[in-house]
Amino acid sequence: MTDALWVYVTAADRAEAARIGRACVEERLAACANILPGHSAIYRWQGRIEEAEEGALVLKTTAARFVALRARIRALSSYTTPCILALPAAAGDADFLSWLREQVAAAEG
Numbered sequence: 001m002t003d004a005l006w007v008y009v010t011a012a013d014r015a016e017a018a019r020i021g022r023a024c025v026e027e028r029l030a031a032c033a034n035i036l037p038g039h040s041a042i043y044r045w046q047g048r049i050e051e052a053e054e055g056a057l058v059l060k061t062t063a064a065r066f067v068a069l070r071a072r073i074r075a076l077s078s079y080t081t082p083c084i085l086a087l088p089a090a091a092g093d094a095d096f097l098s099w100l101r102e103q104v105a106a107a108e109g
Contacts, residue, residue, distance in 0.1 A: 017055035031103035
C-alpha cells in the first residue's frame with residue numbers, strides 16, 4: 001500500500017471538471033488531473049430519480065493532502081453535494097509515485 005490516492009470527482013460539465021482540476025494542480029493539492037469524457041448519471045436526489053449529463057475527473061494526490069483537496073473541490077464545485085471519492089493506490093510504479101509526492105510536497109511543508 002502506498003500513500004497515493006486516486007480521487008474521483010463529478011462535476012456539472014467538462015468545463016467545470018477542467019476548472020477544478022487545473023486549480024487543484026496549480027495549488028499543489030494534486031499532482032495530476034485527468035478529465036474524463038462526458039457521461040450520464042442516474043441518481044436519487046431529494047426523493048426523485050434524476051438523470052443528467054456530467055463531467056468527471058480523477059485527481060492523483062497523497063493521503064496527507066486529501067483534506068485540503070476535498071475542501072478546495074467543495075469550494076469550486078457547483079454541486080451542493082459533490083461526489084468526492086478517495087481510492088487508495090495499492091501499488092504503483094516507484095518513479096511515478098516519487099514524482100507524485102514531489103508535486104504536492106511543496107505544499108505539505
